[in-house]
Amino acid sequence: MRLQEALMLFHRLGIDVQSLEAREFFAAYCRLAKRYHPDVGYEASNELMANINAARAVVLATYYRGKARHEPARRERVDA
Numbered sequence: 001m002r003l004q005e006a007l008m009l010f011h012r013l014g015i016d017v018q019s020l021e022a023r024e025f026f027a028a029y030c031r032l033a034k035r036y037h038p039d040v041g042y043e044a045s046n047e048l049m050a051n052i053n054a055a056r057a058v059v060l061a062t063y064y065r066g067k068a069r070h071e072p073a074r075r076e077r078v079d080a
Contacts, residue, residue: 037049
């Protein structure tokens with residue numbers, strides 16, 4: 001799954017990922033998981049929940065990849 005697809009999935013589910021901070025995104029993901037988890041009994045939720053999890057992984061990987069770009073400079077400043 002690409003980032004654009006992940007963002008579109010969350011947008012269709014009512015979450016604007018780009019306007020959220022990491023903590024808010026985690027809370028929104030938890031709300032979706034509670035709503036669409038297969039154990040809750042939502043029909044066709046296996047595939048939807050798998051897509052939500054894949055989209056979450058893509059968004060988090062992109063977030064942490066962007067954060068890692070800034071991390072070395074910060075480490076140098078702290079170590080100096």
